[in-house]
Amino acid sequence: MSVLNIKDVSKIFPGGTRAVDTFSLDVADGELVCLLGPSGSGKSTLLRMVGGFETPTSGQMTIDGDDITHVPPERRPTGMVFQSHALWTHMNVFKNLAFGLKLRKVAPAEIKRRVEAVLELVGLGGYGTRAVTQLSGGQQQRVALARSLVLEPKILLLDEPFASLDQHLRERLREEVRDIQQRLKITTLFVTHGQDEALSMADRIVVMRDGKTEQIDRPDIVYREPRTPFVAGFIGTMNLIEGTVANGVFSKAGYSTPVPVADGPATQAIRPEALELTLATDNAQGKVHRVTDFGTHGLVDLELLDSTRIKAMVSHPGLFQPGQGVALAPKAIAAYRDDILIHRGALTPEIAARRETIDA
Amino acid sequence: MSTLVRRRTDWTGITFAVVLTLVIVLPLLVVGTWAFTNVWRYPSLIPQEFGLRFWNQTLARADVWSSISMSLTLAVTVTVLSAVICLPAAYAFARMEFPGRSILFFSFLAGHAFPKFGLLVAIAGIFLQLNLIGTFWGVVLIQLVGTLLFMIWIPVAAFQAVDRRMEEAARDVGATPMRVFWSITLPQAGPTIAAAILLSFVGTFYETEGAWLIGAPQVRTLPVLMISFINNQPVIQYGAVLSVLLWVPSFIALMFARKVVNSGSFARGFGG
Numbered sequence: 009m010s011v012l013n014i015k016d017v018s019k020i021f022p023g024g025t026r027a028v029d030t031f032s033l034d035v036a037d038g039e040l041v042c043l044l045g046p047s048g049s050g051k052s053t054l055l056r057m058v059g060g061f062e063t064p065t066s067g068q069m070t071i072d073g074d075d076i077t078h079v080p081p082e083r084r085p086t087g088m089v090f091q092s093h094a095l096w097t098h099m100n101v102f103k104n105l106a107f108g109l110k111l112r113k114v115a116p117a118e119i120k121r122r123v124e125a126v127l128e129l130v131g132l133g134g135y136g137t138r139a140v141t142q143l144s145g146g147q148q149q150r151v152a153l154a155r156s157l158v159l160e161p162k163i164l165l166l167d168e169p170f171a172s173l174d175q176h177l178r179e180r181l182r183e184e185v186r187d188i189q190q191r192l193k194i195t196t197l198f199v200t201h202g203q204d205e206a207l208s209m210a211d212r213i214v215v216m217r218d219g220k221t222e223q224i225d226r227p228d229i230v231y232r233e234p235r236t237p238f239v240a241g242f243i244g245t246m247n248l249i250e251g252t253v254a255n256g257v258f259s260k261a262g263y264s265t266p267v268p269v270a271d272g273p274a275t276q277a278i279r280p281e282a283l284e285l286t287l288a289t290d291n292a293q294g295k296v297h298r299v300t301d302f303g304t305h306g307l308v309d310l311e312l313l314d315s316t317r318i319k320a321m322v323s324h325p326g327l328f329q330p331g332q333g334v335a336l337a338p339k340a341i342a343a344y345r346d347d348i349l350i351h352r353g354a355l356t357p358e359i360a361a362r363r364e365t366i367d368a
Numbered sequence: 369m370s371t372l373v374r375r376r377t378d379w380t381g382i383t384f385a386v387v388l389t390l391v392i393v394l395p396l397l398v399v400g401t402w403a404f405t406n407v408w409r410y411p412s413l414i415p416q417e418f419g420l421r422f423w424n425q426t427l428a429r430a431d432v433w434s435s436i437s438m439s440l441t442l443a444v445t446v447t448v449l450s451a452v453i454c455l456p457a458a459y460a461f462a463r464m465e466f467p468g469r470s471i472l473f474f475s476f477l478a479g480h481a482f483p484k485f486g487l488l489v490a491i492a493g494i495f496l497q498l499n500l501i502g503t504f505w506g507v508v509l510i511q512l513v514g515t516l517l518f519m520i521w522i523p524v525a526a527f528q529a530v531d532r533r534m535e536e537a538a539r540d541v542g543a544t545p546m547r548v549f550w551s552i553t554l555p556q557a558g559p560t561i562a563a564a565i566l567l568s569f570v571g572t573f574y575e576t577e578g579a580w581l582i583g584a585p586q587v588r589t590l591p592v593l594m595i596s597f598i599n600n601q602p603v604i605q606y607g608a609v610l611s612v613l614l615w616v617p618s619f620i621a622l623m624f625a626r627k628v629v630n631s632g633s634f635a636r637g638f639g640g
Contacts, residue, residue, distance in 0.1 A: 059536075059540060060539070060540075061536055061539075080539070081536070081539040081540050082539050082540075082541075082542045082543055082544055083542075086540070087540065087541075088537070088540045090533045090536070090537060092531065092533050094531060094533035094534045094536065094537040095534075095537075096534055096537075096538070096552055096556075097556070098555045098556060098558075107538070107541060107543075107551070108541030108542050108543075111541065111542040111543055111547070112542060152537075155537070155541065156540070156541075159541060159542070
């Protein structure tokens with residue numbers, strides 16, 4: 009039952025690098041929040057500050073109202089799982105898990121009971137006597153998770169825990185961790201640069217860039233309604249087309265579509281699945297470059313008349329051949345100007361009708 | 369299947385093995401043989417008479433026994449002092465930033481970069497004024513200098529090789545920095561540090577020039593005694609018996625090393 013509050017936290021490294029810049033976030037009880045961003049976005053630094061391994065230059069952090077900003081890591085109610093698992097190789101699995109309990113002067117019988125229970129929880133029952141180095145990568149990461157969980161931390165911190173694992177294992181562990189987190193209702197902060205990890209696990213996603221927040225929202229909203237072109241481009245595949253708006257019509261090299269905003273330069277964002285293609289000979293707005301068949305769907309790479317590359321998802325990839333002319337019909341678009349969202353909308357019948365007059 | 373795979377004869381390897389055997393094992397064999405020889409005259413290839421006569425004569429001497437105990441006391445004292453001084457210093461070099469860090473670090477190399485005897489003579493001059501010549505602690509001091517390189521450089525490599533995340537994970541589960549050092553850093557670096565301690569013990573035990581120049585004639589270690597035996601008496605067997613005696617500690621040390629230190633971490637200490 010724990011709440012984490014981060015208020016106006018900044019971290020400036022001695023070299024002058026501003027890793028985290030006046031960052032604020034409130035994590036609710038039992039919530040799993042993902043910090044998502046490219047490398048260098050400050051997400052790991054932020055997590056390490058919550059764990060106590062870095063000291064904020066300014067700002068405040070509290071857990072359940074208690075100020076922890078300057079509390080050393082050994083006295084924080086946080087548990088961290090490292091990317092490199094950081095298990096102590098000179099101890100076996102049991103001793104790795106028991107170390108923290110011993111420091112807390114828990115009775116040996118109680119230690120044994122709790123360690124065995126948590127090993128059971130992560131699916132490694134009976135592995136206590138194994139040497140850490142005998143375990144596979146996935147098992148090592150589970151032990152690392154168990155080592156944090158056995159101490160029942162108020163806040164669980166996960167620093168790209170699956171980054172060193174292969175794809176299949178990553179997907180399985182992701183589900184397991186999510187299950188365990190929900191069963192224990194433990195408040196969790198999770199750092200990742202993998203958008204699929206964030207989308208599949210998080211209650212809320214914090215998209216970070218250059219130490220600042222770009223957007224904090226539910227995964228589906230971050231995906232469907234990205235607030236900046238950066239978020240739009242970072243989560244999922246997104247076509248970002250730079251063009252100009254004149255008289256309510258966005259145009260770029262023969263491609264045009266109505267966008268009800270003031271005249272000027274704009275960036276249009278369309279998901280590949282929101283872009284409908286039709287074969288066209290006369291009014292072709294683009295040319296098919298490559299068709300990839302994924303079985304469940306196909307992806308068409310196409311070039312606008314000025315060679316701008318965009319992607320469209322199609323249900324029947326067999327219909328398209330490289331070199332063919334196509335017409336584009338976006339079903340949902342967003343427009344940005346100066347990194348700010350200025351328009352979002354599905355095409356209403358009324359606008360669709362206007363488009364037909366433009367196309368004609 | 370594997371039985372079908374023929375290993376090619378590695379002639380380079382065999383050449384190396386033969387040359388190394390000739391250079392290292394043969395002299396040892398000759399010295400070993402001399403130690404158990406009563407009579408061995410030219411041109412016979414093997415001694416005319418084997419026996420323990422010279423062992424009895426050597427071991428009957430009081431100066432041999434006193435030099436053995438002197439050597440052991442010295443080696444233990446120097447190793448313990450060196451560990452107490454060098455290990456915390458090595459940790460500081462490995463984990464902390466301070467002004468002059470790299471200059472200090474490389475200064476330990478200086479003691480080994482110049483002709484050692486020149487350095488020793490200069491130090492002897494200073495010790496003479498300090499009344500340290502011919503004293504136990506004078507020899508301890510001079511031998512400490514010799515161990516510094518091993519006892520700083522190898523543990524620094526060992527501490528640096530310890531994963532910082534392991535230490536952070538220990539802090540995370542509630543260990544204080546001191547506890548992290550004892551429970552995580554030291555055990556992780558342990559085998560390599562044991563190798564350094566072993567090297568410094570054996571190195572001190574066999575050290576001759578410093579012990580001779582600073583300690584003689586009052587402080588007589590086993591190697592110093594051996595030199596005077598060889599210089600003063602034209603009987604080869606005395607020197608040979610003492611050589612065999614001198615092998616004992618290094619042999620025990622090596623056996624101990626094989627048990628405690630696995631070869632991997634031993635090599636890591638040397639940057640391997």
